Amino acid sequence: MTRVDAAAIAAGGAAGGASRTPARTFRLGSWLSFRYRLRPVVVSVLLVVVTVILGVATLTLGRLGIALPDLPGALLGDVSGKEKFILGVIRGPRLVVALGAGFAFGVAGSIFQRVTRNPLGSPDVIGLTAGASAGAVSVSLLWPNIIPVPVGALIGAVAAMIVVYASTGRGFAAPQRLIVAGIGVSALSLAFVQFVLSRAQQEQATVVSGWLNGSLEAKDWSDAAVVWVSVIVFTVLALALAPRTLLVELGDDIADGVGxxxxxxxxxIVLIAIALSAAAVSVCGPIAFIALTAPHIARALTRDSGAGLVAAGLTGSALLVAADLLVQQAPLPQQLPVGIVTAGMGGLFLGFLLIRQWRRTG
Amino acid sequence: MTAVSTPRAKAPHDEVSVAVQRRRAWARSAGLVTAVVVLGLLVLVSLSVGSKEIPLGDVWAALFGNPPDDYTATVVESRIPRTLLAVVVGAALAVAGAVMQGITRNPLGDPGLLGVNSGAAATVVTSIAFFGVSAAGNVWVALPGAVAAVVIVYAIGHGRGHGSPARLVLAGAVVTAVFSAYVQAISLSFPDAFAAYRFWVIGSVAGRGFDTFWSILPFIVVGLVLCLSLVGPLNALALGEDSAVALGARPGVTRLVGGAGTTLLAAASTAGVGPIGFVGLAVPHIVRALIGGDHRWLLPFCVVLGPALVLTADVVGRVIARPDELMVGVITAFIGAPVLFVVVRRLGARA
Incomplete structure (x- = not known):
């Protein structure tokens, strides 16, 4: 399966997207120029539109929703008590966190799938998000206020990746071993989380177990800041490295040959993806399968074999906001954590991917 | 490539002299007897360790009729059901894992990894939430989910007969993801109905009574008999599909009987104690490392060492998190995941 994908990427990359829309060159003065194709740009704009519609729905629907005519005014700061509370405390930060976390998961998934040359090599399948949540839980329960939670998540994620990398025997270059090792690391991380939880105070443990399913409940603006600062910094870095990443995808020899x-x-690039996932996990827990599905959907929409990072990120935002909207408006006695919905839907999508892939390769 | 196919790799060794073979059989018998003794000791330890420690001597006395005092007798008695459950569930999961590995010729066979436990859990949770069945130990409720999971995993993972170990595990991960999301969603939506099952969802032998034990026991006995009847065909199958047919084994029948047996075992143990993973993976691999891949010895050793692992995990769980208890499924993951890493490194070059 890898060989096929690598070949497809190589063909697409080498010929500049060959048979599809021709690549164009964008120039800004003499210091910025890059090649782009029209379809991914159009798709990205449409994704933004869809996300905006979903975001408006998130703010307006339901018992606590702000009436649609009042929304523009409310967003511009003309707010009274109730709207101010909903926009500033309840749904506003939640929406902003969902947008950022979805983007982070989408970009991280895209990077991992490209670097591992494995369509299933996303952070949730290879155990990274589970490791990050183990790290986050450990520092927040064992050493509260000594190590910041995002740092703990980062440590856990790096540790999980080291274990996976070492236990396959061939690093990230062994597609099937990578996934099995990832399942093992996930199980180990979850067991560790349970152990830490059993050492914790009851009320702390209750808060954390809600977070462990991946939840967007009770987010504030500092959470949003953590997510968005990471998203902006690391996405820019990833985009700066994108040309080199493309060369690496063509094969190590070619990449080394051209410097x-x-x-x-x-x-x-792997460190960037780890940092992005860890930031998102530290705020809203291990929300499952956004990182896996977003790049696939983006690739199908843009028909770009390499699925641009930005398109994957935008798809991630749209998916997570949509899932969260579903969770908020579902007529259930108790609101479910959004991670349960994404795990169920994402699991079905993963099954669909497997069947399709195996039909093709026989 | 894997431990499962070692009989072929070791063919030259099988032609060794009768004397050596006899000595090997003696060593294995002695090993099995030792394992049984160790298991007996672990049973006593399991009866003695807990929030109230009972000295081993008093446990022995309480078991055989003359307890030092009523209190001791009560404490020991209260630990008997969980100990018995750990024993039968350990045997069931270890044998199920070994047979799954044998019939799929896949070193990664495990009822947890392949999604069977989560399928069973899904139907159990459904019956508790929607039909008010008090389902602890109700194997009939767990069976449909287990069967569904087996069918789905096999359909996705085996495709047109090109099933690879990782492919089956991946299919198992898909099934587990979807079913566990469902279990979580249901148990969070009906908090009252699931107050008593909070630990069951992760896998725990604590707080279960004799009724659970008796209701799962017949299924586990039937499952064990089905699986243990397959030692000959499993050995033949380990040589490869063609050789097995040449030796007179019928791979299709073996897979069917083995599939039925392992599904029964996995469903019964999940109904009793919740989804416990990695026992079925770890125990057969440890046994193979000790005595080789001959199923005539492998399966009996699994029957003894599976309970030993689950009992150890349960006792460690009681000690490590005092005054609380850590669920047995958590400890088995700690022990089993490293085994998974070792097995992964030995997967074929294609993976």
Whole structure:
């Protein structure tokens, strides 16, 4: 399966998207120029539109919703008590966190799938999000206020990736082993979380177990800041490294031959993806399968074999906001954590991917 | 490539002299007896360890008729059901894992990894939430989900007969993801109905009574008999599909009987104690490392060492998190995941 994908990427990359829309070159003065194709740009704009509609629905629907005519005024700061509370405390930060976390998961998933040359090599399948949540839970329960939670998530994610990398025996280059090792690391991380939880105070443990399913409940603006600062910083870095990443995808020999040092590039881009996932997990828990599904959907929409990072990120935002809207408006006695919905839907999508892939390869 | 196919790799060794073979059989018998003794000791330890420690001597006395005092007798008695449950569930899961590995010729066979436990859990949760069945130990309720999971995993993972180990595990992960999301959603939506099952969802032998034990026991006995009847065909199958047919084994029948047996075992243990993973993976691999891949010895050793692992996990869970208890499924993951890493490294070059 990898060989097929690598070949497809190589063909698409080498010929600049060959048979589809021709690539255009954008120039801004003499210091910025890049090649782009029209379809991904149009798709990205449409994704933004869809996300905006979903976001408006999130703010307006339901018992606590702000009436649609009042929304523009409310957003511009003309707010009274109730709207101010809903926009500033309840639904506003939640929506902003969902947008950022979805984007982070989408970009991280896209990077991992490209670097591992494995359509299933996303952070949730290979155990990264589980490791990040183990790290976050540990620091927040065992050393509260000493180590910041995002740092704990980062440590956990890096540790999980080291275990996966070491236990496959061939690093990230063994597609099937990678996934099995990831399942093992996930199980180990979850067991560790249970152990830490059993050592914690009852009320702390209750708060954390809600978070562990992946939840967007009770988010505030500092959570939003953590997510969005990471998203902006690391997405820019990833985009800056994108040309080199593309060369690495063509094969280490080619990359080294033209001066894009393959191992260094791979380490940097993987670290960026780890940091993005860890930031999102530290705020809203291990929300499952956004990172897996978003790049696939983006690729299908843009018909771009490499699925641009931005398109994957926008798809992630749209998916997470949609899932959260579903959770908020579902007529259930108790609101479910959004991670349960994404796990169910994402699991079905993963099954669909497997069947399709195996039909093709026989 | 894997431990499952070792009989072929070791063919030259099988032609060793009768004397050596006899010595090997003695060593294995001695090993099995030792394992039984260890299991007996673990049973006593399980009866003695807990929030109230009972010395081993008093446990022995309480078991055989003359307890030092009523209190001791009561404490020991209260720990008997969970100990018995750990024993039968351990045997069921270890044998189910070994047979799954044998019939799929896949070193990653495990009722937890392949999604069977989560399928069973899904129907149990459904019956508790919507039909008011008090389903602890109700195997009939767990069976449909287990069967559904087996069918789905096999359909996705085996495709047109090109099933690879990782493919089956991946299919198992898909099934587990969807079913566990469902279990979580239901148990969070009906908090009252699930107050008593909070630990069951993760896998725990605590707080279950004799009724649970008796209701799962017949199913586990039937499942064990089905599986243990397959030692000959499983050995033949380990040589490869063609050789097995040449030796007179019928792979289709073996897979069917083995599938039925393992599904029964997985459904019964999940109905009793919740979804416990990694026992079925870890125990057969440890046994193979000790005595080789001959199913005539492998399965009996699994019957003894599976309970030993689950009992150890349960006792450790009681000690490690005092004054609370850690669910047995958590400890088995700690023990089993490293085994998974070792097995992964030995997967074929294609993976």
């Amino acid at each position: 894009a040092r393959s191992s260094a590039t791979r380490v940097f």
